[in-house]
Amino acid sequence: VSRDTHETDLEADTEAQEKAPMTEGEQRDMEGPATPLRTESNGAVKLKIPEDEPEPGHFTGLNKEQLMRVAGTPGWVRTRWALLVLFWLAWLGMLAGAVLLILKAPPCKELPALRWWNEGPLFQIRSLKDFSESGDIKGVEQQLDSLLQMKVRALVLGPIHEDPKDDPTSLSFEQVSAAAGSLDQIKSLVHSAHKRGLMVVLDLTPNYSGSSGPWFSNSSVSSVAKRLESALVFWLGLGVDGVKLDSVDLVWAQVPSQWNDIRAIVQNWTDSRPHKRLLLGSTPLSSPGDVSTLLGDSGVDLLLSSVLSSKTDAMGRAQTVQLLSSAYSPAQLLWNLEPAEGAVPQDCDPMDLMLLLTLPGTALIEDQTRDQAGIRKIKLEKEEPRPSPCPLLLSSLSSLRAKERSLLYGDFSLVYNSSVVLVYLRSWDQSPRFLVLFNYSPDQVFSLSDLQPEGGAMGTTGKVVLSSNATILSPDLVLDLNQGQLGPQQSVLLRVPHS
Structure with missing residues (x-):
């Protein structure tokens, strides 16, 4: 028998085995007992994949009918009323707190009438x-x-x-x-x-x-x-x-x-x-x-x-x-x-x-x-x-x-005074406050630490707004009210924080 004839016979046997239907036992061995198998006339095989089933003890929630049944139970009704009462009590408490804050807050000062x-x-x-x-x-x-x-x-x-x-x-x-x-x-x-x-x-x-x-x-x-x-x-x-x-x-x-x-x-x-x-x-x-x-x-x-x-x-x-x-x-x-x-x-x-x-x-x-x-x-x-x-x-x-209301309407408070130095504060309600300093001395430096304790009550720093000499005291420069100095024949306008 030639080699070619032998290979042809082997291929024919393999093809015949693939086309032959499986026995019931073979099907169970390959697919398991839970998977039915059906062979169509054209040789195709249909498989039915089983749906996932919930694991025992796993909560999947309540459906609509179950929720409706639970909503009418006495326990749930009492719970809802308790939550509603707590909500309104909390709301009324916040409202009362807001009213109390408004009543206790100091009223804004009435602006005086001005002419042109x-x-x-x-x-x-x-x-x-x-x-x-x-x-x-x-x-x-x-x-x-x-x-x-x-x-x-x-x-x-x-x-x-x-x-x-x-x-x-x-x-x-x-x-x-x-x-x-x-x-x-x-x-x-x-x-x-x-x-x-x-x-x-x-x-x-x-x-x-x-x-x-x-x-x-x-x-x-x-x-x-x-x-x-x-x-x-x-x-x-x-x-x-x-x-x-x-x-x-x-x-x-x-x-x-x-x-x-x-x-x-x-x-x-x-x-x-x-x-x-x-x-x-x-x-x-x-x-x-x-x-x-x-x-x-x-x-x-x-x-x-x-x-x-x-x-x-x-x-x-x-x-x-x-x-x-x-x-x-x-x-x-x-x-x-x-x-x-x-x-x-x-x-x-x-x-x-x-x-x-x-x-x-x-x-x-x-x-x-x-x-x-x-x-x-x-x-x-x-x-x-x-x-x-x-x-x-x-x-x-x-x-x-x-x-600036403090400069337009504000109160005048003398902070420091001598024959050559004048310092005063302009303030109005909660508006930004301004400290104005003058050193008229021709040769003496004024130490800002002399403003204590008044200066301490106004904070420890002041920011330059304007000055008579912008080269030395430029705008936005921060002066230390405990250690800073004002030179001879200089004046400066500082913005100072509230106490």
Whole structure:
């Protein structure tokens, strides 16, 4: 038999065995007793895979019918009611706790009412000639944008009316002097200022260029006051936002009835502009006690005085501010710093600005020269290598004061005082608090550790907000109130945490 024939027979036997049906025993041996096997006619085999059965003791949950049966049992009903009662008790407890917290929490302090003149500093321009290049009302109008950049709230202008020296019979309140400009120019100035949100206060002091007194003489006070009443109607009708009058102590004392008429015209004035008009009084009195009495008796909205003159040391300034701030609200207080008599006008002092803009009340920034005002320095900044720091500092202080309640409304608390050092705290309710420090000494360093224990009660650190010298005390610098120092002729405004 050949080799090929033998291999063919083997293959045939193998194929026949594969096609032959299995016996029942063979099926059980291969598939097990639980798996039935069925052979189709075409030779295919179908297998039935058994479903998984749960292991004994394994919980598979309740079906819907079982749940419905359990839900109605007495035990489950009692459980549901117990959980419901516990939920409402917990809810009522939380509500009662919230109400208790609200009732026990200290109420927010009511914000005092403010007028527009409390919202920012007033800028007084005495000399039109020195203020601008043209030296007249038109020159002031050209500088309105620069004043707006410094965040001032109003201009106190003049006097600008015709004023024959010591001659009350020739006095003309309604006539603008030729040196100042014209009536059309003042109308244009008022209109342009209002478009920018600035107010205009006109100085109507009668005898501003004479030597016999601002109201000429005692015998002429009554007649001049009577003529002033009609002038007030004229200027307020023209759109000015207030008037300034010098020596109100004299008028109030000599002609009280006429003074009340003047007050009524200004303070009760109403027209299309929905705001009050400012009656700004001025007095030569410098005693804090006298100024306090006049402020209450005269009824002016603000009173300008020399209680904080350059001759007053830090101790005297602290006593003055304490006296006036304890008697009147910040809305009634006005501060300015007049240079010492005979002093040469110089560029403004950053420490003075820091003081005026952080005291409780309104600041009046007085223009002595164009350089002191800082206006011309803004205009010529490219020409001058070291422009005045005052315009930028004034803008920063005004903006900060407008948004910080502690500076706008806050209480004044004296922290430390000597002849050369002044430290006070401004605070309002839960608003951020500010510690203001001044070292007027020309050569002595002030150690902040001297603020203890008051400084300790305010925390151990303070963050610099603004300073008179940003090179040394830059914003966001943290000072240690236990070990830090304040150099000579420096001032700084710190934000301090609550106790």
